[in-house]
Amino acid sequence: MSTAVHAPETATETPLNSLGFAKPPSQTRVVVAMSGGVDSSVVAAKLAREGYDVIGVTLQLYDHGAALAKKGACCAGQDIHDARRVAERMGFPHYVLDYENKFRESVIDEFADAYLSGATPVPCIRCNERVKFRDLLETARELDADCMATGHYIQRKDGAARAELHMAADPNRDQSYFLFSTTQEQLDFLRFPLGHLESKAETRALAAEFGLSVADKPDSQDICFVPNGDYAAVIEKLRPGAADPGEIVDLAGNVLGQHRGVIHYTIGQRRGLGIGGLGDPLYVLRLEPETRRVIVGPKSELATKFVPVGEVNWLGDEAFEGEIHCDVRIRSTRPPRPAILRPLGGRKAEIELLDPEEGVSPGQACVFYASGDSRVLGGGWITVQRRKAA
Template identity: 65%
Template sequence: MNSLGIHKAPADTRVVVAMSGGVDSSVVAALLKEQGYDVVGVTLQLYDHGVALARKGACCAGQDIYDARMVAERLDFPHYVLDYESKFSDAVMQEFADSYLKGETPIPCVRCNQRVKFRDLLEQARDLGGDCLATGHYVRRVETPKGAELHRGSDPSRDQSYFLFATTQAQLDYLRFPLGDLPKTETRALAARFGLEVANKPDSQDICFVPNGNYVSVVERLRPGAAEPGEIVHVDGRVMGQHQGIVHYTIGQRRGIGVNEKSTNNEPLYVVRIDAATKRVIVGPKASLARDLITLREMNWLGRAGEAMEDVAVDVKLRSMSAAAPGRLSIGADGTAEIVLNDPQFGIAPGQAAVAYMGDRVLGGGWIAATAKLGQDIAAE
């Protein structure tokens, strides 16, 4: 068995590497090539070249395609560029815009992994004769007697498992993550050792197709005129002002609300809820953000057959950069799930993901559909 867990000699093992043009995937390709694998690089062109060339930190277009090609030429392995622009628009960007208009806070990176990279690209890798698809994600694939498991990356500051919660077991069986045990500093040191020009290239932005972080401009371009004004309302019912579109707001937002951002008792105001139907932004003190009951949709379960799926003790990540919170997970038969947190959390936003862990192992996750405080009515945004 080789280092990728495949019963072949490295030279007889074709590894298709998803190359974004960044340092991580470039090092993956270089490491595998050095180990004697039959490496094939594939880069996806996902959106307009002109937009990408105009900004640093983009991926999957323009300069990044060129950088991936240069790495492949330097290391002498085949490299293909696939035009997935229409697929990416249909599977990721359109939903991104619609999600904001529903009052949600989407995570397009997850949808990209789920619907483009780990679905369409994975099938392309098979068509290229690949024995596996390797990526530069900082997660670990742990082989056990019962099959492969998805685990957090060893470096907590780089762990990307939150963004891969929608990975299915069949996909995980085919995927490999060679950087899962490495810190980023070592990855860059390896890039320098291999003589890769991308060794000091900045990391890509989370939302690659949003110029300068201005997501509102992307939504307005995709849905012209869809952002309509409405009322800003306090949780006690008072109308406090007007807004120019719910797309400007996210749950838990404190600054830039557009009204006097202090309550009558001088407490800071936060965005508590967004009512897309009435175009209302509801604001209130931090205490009104507390939620300990979460309903999920499109639950992806990576547990084993026979493992408990009812009232399971888990740690739950509710945002990519937040610490996990302990709670209990119960999974329905209809693709839904419910999480009861041990302690209320603040600023849980519909459209984001809730990812369940048992230690370092990812049990699965789903999209936050609704939240509530136990004993109170559920807040379905």
């Protein structure tokens, strides 16, 4: 009579759920940052459908009265209502937090002051850095959440050494430029469930599948607190007298005309200078708020090869030292370009662009990527331009 031989029993490991935790979704609490748009609504609905313990949180970020109102913007009246409707439909709790004072102090005031100093700020990055991924993330921890999820189009991947930040699968929706300042500690806690989708159409299809009222809601455009893209109007409201007129001069200091306020101009601008008929086209090369002068010159003077950056956030596995060959992006609308990154100590560095770029402006972000790869290595803020292209 034969006897069957059984393999010794081994402990069965609990498989990871879709958010990377070794426990059932029902035992995984996730706070979803809900702006009221289709992206974050789909994230919340998808996770709720999968059985996660979802808590929706919407931040009221700015006065949605006449002063700064913008139709179709996020984090204001209608959007709060839309987020609440999604939560009611999918059956999870939803809270609205008043962050108006924090948003004004951390984002809007700096935006206005940066423009007054001649820089070109990117307030969406500061909002992620100082409000959503700092204050809201801390609130998520206080709610005993295992993680916080957002509707950003970017990917979080488990690397050999740590969690890594990668560009979205859809290059047309990629938001990595706006999330470079995400720290490693924050990245460990964050999740981005939409980053792997190939198109926005997939997101809207999911919204329709879940029966969400925001399925066809238009995407928000420009900066949420700037009506119709009129930056100058907002700055004049916040800083009366900011639009004092001054002189438009060439590189030799010759006065070519008058302008209506430095805040109306950006580096690289050609149209709207009001100095036509002077020969070759002229471009804004530099802004001097202290003298209220706009310096213009030929397009060739815009080319920049060396870009100084500060407040560097480093997400690479290797130490931030020596020469680092990578790709960099200096505008959200431009693809990454090959460059050499040279740390200068502390959180400062200089970028050498292998091919000079035009229109590099203080106040913009410079984001670092692994050469030829989707991984985000970090980034910094462009400071005063020092050296031109050779």
